[in-house]
Amino acid sequence: MNSISHVIRVSLPEYLKNLPVPDSFGGIFRLGVTDWLSLTPLAAFFAGTAYLSYQALCPEAHKKRAAKDKPKVNLNIKKDDPKVVDTVDIEDLGDKKVFCRCWRSKKFPYCDGAHNAHNEETGDNVGPLIIKK
Numbered sequence: 001m002n003s004i005s006h007v008i009r010v011s012l013p014e015y016l017k018n019l020p021v022p023d024s025f026g027g028i029f030r031l032g033v034t035d036w037l038s039l040t041p042l043a044a045f046f047a048g049t050a051y052l053s054y055q056a057l058c059p060e061a062h063k064k065r066a067a068k069d070k071p072k073v074n075l076n077i078k079k080d081d082p083k084v085v086d087t088v089d090i091e092d093l094g095d096k097k098v099f100c101r102c103w104r105s106k107k108f109p110y111c112d113g114a115h116n117a118h119n120e121e122t123g124d125n126v127g128p129l130i131i132k133k
Helices: 002-017 026-030 033-057 059-069 114-122
Strands: 096-099 129-132
């Protein structure tokens, strides 16, 4: 506890007192390299504090930005619906049905072979879901 007390009461005020803070806006341009280097820890502290405050006070904005960075799987099928759900009655299947799993089929939910082009473009290995009786 003594070391923390020393940092707060002695070292920090001494550091702040010796900072080369200019008297005017134009004085910023007259600072040398060593002056800028001595201001770097203080600037990093304020930037980190501002960033953490932003994350704490605006969590929704941070989540939305992070979600935008992730690629979407469904690019064009039923985009007006909140969730794409298709139901197929097993009695209507017949002997065999092939369903799309790559979301690129023009006949979605049925496969039209669009996964072949998708696999060539992306190096993926997705294929259809085949249901047989």
